[in-house]
Amino acid sequence: MAYFNNKKEPVEDVETKVWACVSEDCQGWMREDYSFEKTPSCPLCKSNMEREVRVLPELK
Numbered sequence: 001m002a003y004f005n006n007k008k009e010p011v012e013d014v015e016t017k018v019w020a021c022v023s024e025d026c027q028g029w030m031r032e033d034y035s036f037e038k039t040p041s042c043p044l045c046k047s048n049m050e051r052e053v054r055v056l057p058e059l060k
């Protein structure tokens, strides 16, 4: 099999700090690097958000 046409590099998953919505019914979260406020509120439901670490595909 020839793979030389497949130039796509595998995306590495890295531990990423995120803000996650505290509401259990809500899937809202954002990358900490992309939040502009010190304590952002959820963009979906305006609840508070808590910091947590998730394993996400690395952004380049």
Ligand SMILES: [Zn+2]
Residues within 6 Å of the ligand: 021, 022, 023, 026, 027, 028, 042, 043, 044, 045, 046, 047
């Ligand atoms: Zn929310």
